[in-house]
Structures are given as C-alpha cells and as structure tokens.
Amino acid sequence: MWIISDDALAAWMHRSLAGVEALLRTTVHHPGDPFLSTVATHLLAAGGKRIRPALVLLAARFGDPDRPTVLRAAAAVELMHVASLYHDDVMDEAATRRGVPSVNARWSNRVAILAGDYLVAKAAELAAPLGAEAVEEQARMLTRLVTGQLRETVGAGRHADPERYYMGVIADKTAALFTLAARLGAHASGASAEATDALGAYGEALGIAFQLADDVLDLTEPSLRAGKPANADLRQGVATLPLLRAVRGRGRGSARLRKLLASGPIRDADKLATAARLLRRSPGLAETRAEVERYASRAGQALLRLPASPARETLTTMCDHIVSRAGPQPTGLTNPDS
Template identity: 35%
Template sequence: MKRAKATELAAAPPPEAFNPARLVEADLTAAEAKLSRLLDSNESTIAEICHYLVDAGGKRLRPTFILLVYRACGGTDAKVADAIDAAIALELIHSATLLHDDIIDRGLLRRGKPSAFARYGFGPSLIAGDYLFCRAFEVCGRFDEHLVQTAAQACIHLTEGEVMEGRFRHNAAATLADYIGVIDRKTASLFHAGGKVAADLAGASARTIDAMAKLGTAMGLAFQMVDDLLDILGPEEKIGKPVGSDLRAGIPSLPVVLGVERSPELRTLFQNGTRMEGAVLERALSLLRDPEIIATARRLAAEQVAIARSIVGELEPSPYRDGLATLIDDQISREV
C-alpha cells in the first residue's frame, strides 16, 4: 500500500514554480502604470522610442528586487509610494542604458525584435536615452539629498563601467578582476543603489541599509555572470538577441575572460580587432562552450548567490524575505 502511494506521488505533476513578484504584485502594477505615463513626451518621436523599448516588457527584475527589499525590511503601505518611485527611477535609468548600449554595440536586436537603434537610428535613440535619464531624476528629485546622491552615484558608476568595458574590447589580456570591475559598475551598481534606497525608505537601521546594498551588489554580479553564459549558449529566440552578441562586439564577457586563459586559439580570434561573423564566430563559440568554462562561470555566479543568500538570512522571517531568497536563487537557475 505504501509503495503504491509513493508511486502515485512520484507521478504527480510538479507544483507551479513560485513567482516572488506576486508578493508585491499590487506595488508592481502601480509602478508599471506610472512608468508608462512617464514615457510620454510633447515630442512624439521621443515617446514612441521610449514606449517601443519599455513596453516590450523585460524582466522588471530591478523593481521587483527593490519592492521586495522594502517590504522585507519592514516597509509599510504608508511609504510604499516612495519605494514605487525609487523602483521606477532605477528602471528608467536601466532603460536609458539599454538604448545607449545598443548604440555603442551597434546592437540590432533587443528583446526579440529590432532594437531602437536599428529602427530609429543613432540620433533619436541617443536623445530618447537622455530623456529617460532626465525622467528618472525628475522622479528622484523629491527625495532627500542622500537618496538622490545614491542614484547619482549609480549613474556615475554606470558611465565609468561603460568606458572601462570599451577599454577592454578585443583585449585578450583582460583579467577576471577587470571583468568584475566592469560588471560591478555596469550592472551591479543599480542593484546596489536599489537595495540601499529600499532599506532606507523602509526605516531600516544603518547596518541593514549597508547589508541590503551589499545584497544588491551580489545579486547584480550573479545576474550578469549568468547573462554572459546565456549569451553564448542561446538560443536566440529565448534570449531575445543574437547568440554571441558580446563576442561579436569584442566585449570580454565572463566566458571570454575564462576562455582566453585556456585557449591560445580563442585568444587570437578575440584580439584580432574585427567583428566576428560566420565560421569564425561559430568556432569561437564552440571553444567558449567548453564544459570546464561553463562550470567555472556557473561556480563564480553561485558564489555570489551564496553571499546574497547569507545576507538575506539575516533579515527577520517574512514572506518577503522568502521571496527575496527565491529571486536570488532564480538567478543561478536560469536556463534556456
């Protein structure tokens, strides 16, 4: 009888995966509505480009992270409007960087459709990105000076990270430390700022505010490391851009940094300074898909997830704390 029951249980369909965004669904809905309004402009071209990018979707990972941190740190409905505005501001900044990144990288595909750069061209996309930055600081303007300073510092780090990445393009001498320096600025800085601001708005202690900033950094690093892996693994229809986009652009992503240390052939291909296409690209991708490179990259991402998990464990028990833990775990388990 017990054996039959065990078989029956084993055959049962797995439960639906828990989506931590559901815990802050009302807050995210409010954020989405206000975000959409902020994309409007008296100039129709600006509004069209901004809506074209942002309305295409995206993970909304940063707003979800910010609102979960706010709630997990004891934030109440009384000040949730502030947390929603912080989430909107950082999402606007993130969206601006996507427009500018596609210009710099000449990216032609974003989220599974032609990028704004491909559709509208250099000038209009650049101006739309600037517009989104301005909108972000319009939202931030009502906050206390130290909160605005946190957002501004994240933008400073973003621009520095972009220049750093450009300096290392097609540079086979770029080290793992160089790579971490770039993604700490380009990706993790917004998560760092989001965690810090969310905890501050929740009225958390200085110690917790600092911990949530560090949580954001670890979360951002893990996210980008896995994103770099997916860039070489694909497929295109699931990652929403051509496989090997970073490789084509000469960007020293995590697999590339690990790969050029192991393969003289890959080092030569990467540092030749030309945009990889065709058989050359396929050969480079095959070298990067070495199981040891993939395993090492996943281990490095898992180390950041472990750091983030440890920090979350210091928070008071709550559904929001559990949601944060799930959101963190989701970064390392992303598969395509």
C-alpha cells in the same frame, strides 16, 4: 524570476508592480511631443521582466512598503535601467532589443542617445522627492554605470589583470543598478540603516551573479538572453569571464581560441561558430558557473542579516533562480585542452 509562496505578499507585489507600470507610462509621456513619447516608451512597451522594480518593492518590505515614495523609487530605477539599454544599443550597434527593433535601428543613434538622456532626467524627477540621500545614491549609481561602460569600451590594456578588470566592469555596469534598487527600496520605505546596508550588499552580489549567468547564457542558451543574437559577446569582441578563463589554458583548444580572437571581434560566421564551440567545451564555462554560485551564495549570506519574512524568502529564491538560470555543465562535451 522569483517564486512568491506567501499569498498576501504575492497579491501586494502584483498590485504594486501594476502601480509602477502606470507611473512609468505617465512619467515618460510628453503630451506636447508625440514623437518624444513614442521613443521614450518604445522599450517600456516591449515588456521586460521588471526585475529591478521588483527588487525595490521587496526591499521596501523591511520598512513601511506602502509609502507612496516606494513606487517612485521602483519606477526611477527601471527608467535608469531602460536608459542604459538605449545607450548600450548605440554602443553595440544592436538591431533588436526585447524582440523589437532597437531605438537606434528604428530611428537613429542620435535619437536613441537623447531619448536615453530624457529617461535619466525623468528618473531624477521621480527620485527627487525621496530626499538628498536617495538622490546621492542615484548619482553614485549613474557615475558607476558610465564608468563601467567607458572602461569596457577602452579595455583592460596591457598592464591590467584582464579578469579583475572585467569583474570591475560588470560590477559597475550591472551590479550598480541592483545595488541601487535594493538600497533605494529600503530608503523609500524608511527601513533601518542596518537593513539598507544588508540589502545593498545583497544587490551587489546578486547583480554580479546575474551578469555572469548572462555570460553563460550567451554561449549556451542565447534565446534566453534578453532577445540578443547568439554569441553576441564574441561578435562584439567582449572578453567575458568564460572567455578569459578559457584562453588562459595551455591546451590546443585554448591556443585555437587565442588565434581566432587575435584580430578582435569575430564577424565570419564559420569562425564564430568554431570559437563558440570551443568555449562551450572549455573549462571556462564550468568555472564561470561556479562563480555564479559563489556570488549567489554571497547574496544569500547578506540576507541572513535581515529578519525572516516572506520578502526575505522571495529574495533568496532570486539567488536560486540565477544559479539555475546558468544551468548545469552541458553533457556530451569534451574538454578541448585534454
């Protein structure tokens, strides 16, 4: 996800991430309840890129990064993220996550929801010693996360602009956690208010770019998308930005897409393949890639308010990685609207 060219920073990050892993294990382990420990650690044990804890740690480099509260902040953010995955998998009826059976598939929806709630509670315990301001940051993020999930579930409705609505949903569902990671890392390290605000702006834009790149990957490289099945968004009837941009066209391809999507989520394998092919050939994909670049550039601009350092350079490489993750426009494809 990132390239660290500075050896000292790379070594510190390696040690700090190891410390976060140890703290995650001890925090969620419940010595009096083996079953609770098993379900709470299920996805943590399955791995993950740990992007959000890394962002906490890098943000902390703009203050005193060796404060003990920094590791607590990083672990708290990761627990919030994993809790959201437990709940998302229930909402999406997902069978797998990170290459292993989801908690809801292995046990039940009730177990998954309660285990997610347990992780939220443990995250709150970790963040409590950081002070009232940090707890308020965490509470605001949780409010945004739940709001985004609810708005996605309810849908835009007839009178809302679908694209604006979707961008608001991903800002709350995805970018809020990136923003929390950046701001909490800065707060835990005692960074200045100016640095905290700059890092928060960076996290917000980076989170949106990350989700839009994820939308592209769902259509082009689903194997790179957190272990989810191909065309998961189409299967679930989620109108992501590539789809919204594709169906607003006036050509035959857009008309065929609108017809295929008229009845909601696509379950039929042949129809799903057709819709995915039309989307991959549509201008919507290239336009979404352009939006990834735009938000990644916005994140990079926010970093210019911070002093030059190996940490800032590494944060910049995160922007570059997300852009490259979305990839170039596929070759050999034609515009179905032409």
